Amino acid sequence: NTDELGEIKSVLPEWVEASRQLAEQGKVAAYIPELAKSPKDALGIYIMDTAGGSVSAGDCGLSFTMQSISKVFTLILALMDHGEAAVFSKVGMEPTGDNFNSMLKLELVEPSRPFNPLINAGAIAVTSLVGGDSSEERSLRILQFFRQLADNDSLDYDLDVYRSESETGHLNRSLAYYLKDKGILQDDVEAVLDIYFRHCAVKVTCSDLARMALVLALGGIDPSTGKSIIPRRYVQIAKVFMTTCGMYNASGEFAINVGLPAKSGVSGGILSIVPGRYGIGLVGPALNKKGNSVAGVNLLEKLSGEFGWSLF
Numbered sequence: 440n441t442d443e444l445g446e447i448k449s450v451l452p453e454w455v456e457a458s459r460q461l462a463e464q465g466k467v468a469a470y471i472p473e474l475a476k477s478p479k480d481a482l483g484i485y486i487m488d489t490a491g492g493s494v495s496a497g498d499c500g501l502s503f504t505m506q507s508i509s510k511v512f513t514l515i516l517a518l519m520d521h522g523e524a525a526v527f528s529k530v531g532m533e534p535t536g537d538n539f540n541s542m543l544k545l546e547l548v549e550p551s552r553p554f555n556p557l558i559n560a561g562a563i564a565v566t567s568l569v570g571g572d573s574s575e576e577r578s579l580r581i582l583q584f585f586r587q588l589a590d591n592d593s594l595d596y597d598l599d600v601y602r603s604e605s606e607t608g609h610l611n612r613s614l615a616y617y618l619k620d621k622g623i624l625q626d627d628v629e630a631v632l633d634i635y636f637r638h639c640a641v642k643v644t645c646s647d648l649a650r651m652a653l654v655l656a657l658g659g660i661d662p663s664t665g666k667s668i669i670p671r672r673y674v675q676i677a678k679v680f681m682t683t684c685g686m687y688n689a690s691g692e693f694a695i696n697v698g699l700p701a702k703s704g705v706s707g708g709i710l711s712i713v714p715g716r717y718g719i720g721l722v723g724p725a726l727n728k729k730g731n732s733v734a735g736v737n738l739l740e741k742l743s744g745e746f747g748w749s750l751f
């Protein structure tokens with residue numbers, strides 16, 4: 440393991456520069472106006488191993504918002520708060536093959552509920568399950584959970600991105616009102632959307648994501664204390680969704696070419712894990728047509744291919 444980390448260290452800067460060239464082929468997300476300001480050519484990666492070692496290369500100092508990556512952790516928190524039966528009464532367990540914000544197929548699952556917790560409709564339903572007495576408290580619980588996993592008490596919102604999405608998120612609003620109509624959302628719709636937009640706007644760096652990923656790679660064990668902070672079963676559920684739905688409607692292709700559980704966000708972030716071994720955080724804001732970081736996916740293909748990380 441240590442030897443491999445050394446090998447990664449020696450090749451990573453070069454591989455990052457090679458993958459960075461692909462950013463040109465992609466586009467920075469602009470449907471959230473504030474995200475359009477992201478640096479298109481940036482690419483950074485941070486890898487942490489279970490023994491406290493780490494490697495990084497490229498633009499690791501760049502801050503970006505978690506966006507859809509946050510959905511993995513709100514799912515875990517909802518499972519910890521209410522258990523599997525409650526969560527899966529609101530969302531299904533199957534991939535859709537559609538865009539992350541699609542309105543298609545919402546009617547098709549019986550009983551009527553979003554296909555899975557990683558598409559927007561499913562994630563909004565899951566966010567509504569996070570416990571707390573007020574929406575402020577529920578948002579704070581989510582933020583504190585993210586801080587614990589990242590081992591970083593200063594994690595906070597990017598308020599510009601939060602406001603930008605809150606002002607323009609009409610599609611997510613319509614999904615949420617649909618869920619309300621179907622009885623899947625019990626609470627005030629705008630309050631749930633506020634919690635959702637906030638957790639999508641938590642600002643991180645690659646090392647924060649790598650640390651969060653490492654907890655998953657360890658089956659829920661906090662690498663600093665050795666104590667379990669997420670039940671193993673819930674980590675297992677999260678890893679399954681990351682594998683089947685984590686890269687949106689490119690999850691099958693990613694499973695073939697990389698073969699690791701991963702979750703991407705429209706800010707260009709990707710969190711991935713090599714179970715039992717590494718937590719990986721990366722960012723490359725230029726996205727391909729399916730909404731995943733072009734350079735980031737390329738870099739993960741290279742790493743997984745050369746070091747034989749595919750789980751399959």
Ligand code: GLN
Binds near residue numbers: 507508559703730
């Ligand atoms: N906040 C974003 C949205 O709801 C998250 C989507 C994403 O990263 N794919 O549209």
